[in-house]
Amino acid sequence: MPKKILFIEDEPVLQKTFGDALGSESYEIVAAVDGEVGLRLAQSEKPDLILLDLILPRLPGLEVLKKLKENEATSHIPVIILTNLEDVKNIETALELGATTYLIKANYSLGEIVDKVKKALGE
Amino acid sequence: MSLLVGALRFELGLSAPKALVLPLHHAPPFPLYLDLVYNSRMRQGFLDSLNIAKQCKKYGLSLWQCPQFLFMVLGVVVISSSLATYFIGSRFSENPEMVVLIVLIVAAVLITIGFIITQSFERLAEVVRLKAEFISIVSHQLRAPLANLRWIIDLLISGKVEQVPEKQTNYLQILRENGQRMEGLVSDLLTVSRIESNEFLFKKEKASLAELVQKTIAWLDPLARASNVEVKLSLADNLPEALFDPFQIGQVVENLLDNAIRYTKGRGSVSVTINRKSNHLYFEVTDNGIGISPDDYKYIGQKFFRGRNAFRHQAQGSGLGLYIAKAIVEKSGGKLSFKSKEGEGSTFWFTLPLKK
Numbered sequence: 001m002p003k004k005i006l007f008i009e010d011e012p013v014l015q016k017t018f019g020d021a022l023g024s025e026s027y028e029i030v031a032a033v034d035g036e037v038g039l040r041l042a043q044s045e046k047p048d049l050i051l052l053d054l055i056l057p058r059l060p061g062l063e064v065l066k067k068l069k070e071n072e073a074t075s076h077i078p079v080i081i082l083t084n085l086e087d088v089k090n091i092e093t094a095l096e097l098g099a100t101t102y103l104i105k106a107n108y109s110l111g112e113i114v115d116k117v118k119k120a121l122g123e
Numbered sequence: 124m125s126l127l128v129g130a131l132r133f134e135l136g137l138s139a140p141k142a143l144v145l146p147l148h149h150a151p152p153f154p155l156y157l158d159l160v161y162n163s164r165m166r167q168g169f170l171d172s173l174n175i176a177k178q179c180k181k182y183g184l185s186l187w188q189c190p191q192f193l194f195m196v197l198g199v200v201v202i203s204s205s206l207a208t209y210f211i212g213s214r215f216s217e218n219p220e221m222v223v224l225i226v227l228i229v230a231a232v233l234i235t236i237g238f239i240i241t242q243s244f245e246r247l248a249e250v251v252r253l254k255a256e257f258i259s260i261v262s263h264q265l266r267a268p269l270a271n272l273r274w275i276i277d278l279l280i281s282g283k284v285e286q287v288p289e290k291q292t293n294y295l296q297i298l299r300e301n302g303q304r305m306e307g308l309v310s311d312l313l314t315v316s317r318i319e320s321n322e323f324l325f326k327k328e329k330a331s332l333a334e335l336v337q338k339t340i341a342w343l344d345p346l347a348r349a350s351n352v353e354v355k356l357s358l359a360d361n362l363p364e365a366l367f368d369p370f371q372i373g374q375v376v377e378n379l380l381d382n383a384i385r386y387t388k389g390r391g392s393v394s395v396t397i398n399r400k401s402n403h404l405y406f407e408v409t410d411n412g413i414g415i416s417p418d419d420y421k422y423i424g425q426k427f428f429r430g431r432n433a434f435r436h437q438a439q440g441s442g443l444g445l446y447i448a449k450a451i452v453e454k455s456g457g458k459l460s461f462k463s464k465e466g467e468g469s470t471f472w473f474t475l476p477l478k479k
Contacts, residue, residue, distance in 0.1 A: 013271050017278055024283040084266050088324055105270040106306055110277035 003121055004028045006047035008038030008064065009082070010056055018051070021110050022117065035059025039067055042074050049121055052099075054083040054090065062093060069098040078120045082113070190243045197236050204229040259316040262309045269309065273302045311443040315426065318450045325368040325454065332404050332475065333358050333397055335369055339376045340395065343384060352387045352410075354380070359398035365475045367455050372475070375448040375459075379408050379471045382444065387412035387468075403457070403474040411468040415461070423461060448473075 005027050007018055012033070019029045030045050032038035035056040042050060050068070054061035061083065068074045078100040083090075086104045094102050100120050103113060179189030186192050208229065212222045276299045278284060280292060287295065317323045340347075340354050347354050383393040387410040396407045415423060422428045426446045452459040456476040463469035 011267070011271065014274070017271070017274050020284060021274075021278050021281075084263070084270070088326075106266050106310060110274040111281065 002026050002028045003048040004030060004045060005049045005051060005117065006030045006032060006038065006041055006045060007051045008032045008035065008056065008061070009051070009053040010034060011053075017110070021114060025114060025118075027117075033057075035061065035064045039064055042068055042077065043071070046073075047077060049117060050077055050079045051082050051117070052079055054081060054085050054094070062090070062097065065094060065097045065099060080116060080120055188239065188243050188246070190240050190247070193236055193240045193243065197233065197240070200229070200232060200236070204232075255316050255320050258312055259320075262312045262316065265309045266306070266313075269302060269306045273299060273306070276302065308443075311447060314447050315443060318447065318454075323450075323454065325371060327366050327368050327455075329364045329366055330369045331362070331364050332367075332372070332406065333362050335373055336376055336395060336397060336406070339373060339380060343377065343380055346381065347384050347393075350384050350387070352384045353392040354384070355392060355394040357394065357396050362397060362399060362404065363477060365404050365477055367475055368451075371451045372455065375451050375473065376406070378444045378448045379473075383408050383410040383412065383469075383471070386410060399477075400474070402477045404477060405472065405474050407470060407472040409468060409470040414465040414467055414469055415463040416465050420463075 005022060007015060007022075007029055009015055009018075009031075010033050015031045015033070019031065022029055030041055030047060032041050036058045038050075038052070038056070039059065041047075052061050052064060056064065061081065065079055065081070068077065068079060075098075079098070081094050081099045081102045082105060083103075084105045086106075091102050101116055103116060108116075175189070175191045175195060176186065178191050179186055204225075208222065208225055211225060276295055279287060280295050280299070314323075336356065340356060343354070380393070380395070387393055391411045393408060393410045396405075396409075398405055419428075423445065426443060428442045428446075449459045452473045452475075457474040459471070459473040461469055461471040
């Protein structure tokens with residue numbers, strides 16, 4: 001069974017690009033375009049990994065992360081933060097809340113991010 | 124007057140005057156227009172700075188809101204009212220109420236003018252703040268679409284969407300490189316805006332400068348090979364560790380080495396030395412590249428400045444690298460400077476304090 005990745009990101013362009021990139025590695029991608037939908041899908045779809053943007057409509061990324069880690073059903077799912085926010089405060093908060101890795105979009109190529117995803121899934 | 128204005132500009136934290144040697148069509152993009160405004164001041168010299176109307180127009184202020192002009196008015200009022208008061212006072216000494224009234228009126232006029240001047244300065248300070256904010260917002264907004272573009276190109280090049288013919292791959296790679304150049308510029312602009320708004324964070328720790336430099340040399344090895352430049356490193360014995368931010372100082376080392384390699388291209392070698400000078404670590408990188416024209420010395424390290432030689436040699440470059448490097452070293456408690464001979468090469472050096 002292919003591993004399932006929930007991608008919470010409000011930009012459709014990125015949804016499509018990542019969908020194709022991760023899809024070709026035979027992962028199943030579930031897309032959420034805002035924080036609330038993301039949180040709901042995390043509970044119903046039981047993904048193996050969550051990719052989370054921080055700037056999101058309706059519910060900001062850090063709130064989503066907090067709620068994910070508070071809920072027993074979802075607290076074990078590794079969360080990779082993928083964002084353009086690079087101030088120390090956000091990075092520290094995200095890691096304290098239990099994010100697995102914090103990736104700044106500008107610093108990584110698509111291939112490197114796919115590698116990080118594989119690593120977080122223990123592959 | 125110009126001295127006074129100069130001092131005020133300093134207080135407001137406005138940029139020092141700088142020169143722009145690039146031809147017009149290479150001028151920085153329009154968001155930096157304010158820098159161009161300050162740049163243009165450079166060429167005008169002392170006499171023009173006395174032309175108050177022109178100065179005020181430059182700041183976009185009307186004459187009655189312009190500090191330079193109001194200061195002159197203030198001066199004239201002070202001098203003439205002092206003389207008039209003395210004259211009237213000595214003439215109507217039998218009528219002291221009259222003298223008191225005149226003094227009160229003069230004081231009221233001076234207070235009003237002072238108030239307007241203060242407001243004008245607020246406006247100028249606001250312009251500076253807006254400029255920094257503008258750069259910051261624009262850069263942030265550019266980052267997301269640039270990353271999107273780069274990833275899409277990554278995906279296309281990887282062949283996962285569809286096998287790409289080799290000819291097209293070459294073009295895609297060109298696209299990717301150009302995107303990366305833009306991302307580099309945007310990230311430099313963000314760094315500059317952080318430096319200027321004092322939001323630049325340092326995480327100082329005990330670290331080895333020698334190790335950091337060795338890593339950076341290894342990292343730049345592909346560039347050195349491609350440019351046919353040999354990088355030699357000589358380290359003094361028993362170099363102590365120092366307290367600095369390894370990431371930021373790493374950026375400085377990378378920038379200096381990258382410059383040295385780039386402007387030596389195909390001509391020989393770059394030598395890097397680290398030693399201890401009393402209570403400082405001293406880092407030096409010497410190249411036998413194109414050197415810097417003496418005319419450019421005073422502008423080196425200023426924002427957006429690129430030397431004439433550098434520009435002839437390599438069109439790329441934003442002129443932000445050294446400005447950032449200098450700011451990082453200075454905030455770490457050190458100094459950064461250079462010496463150079465045109466046509467023979469340049470030496471850039473910086474120091475890091477060993478004591479806290």
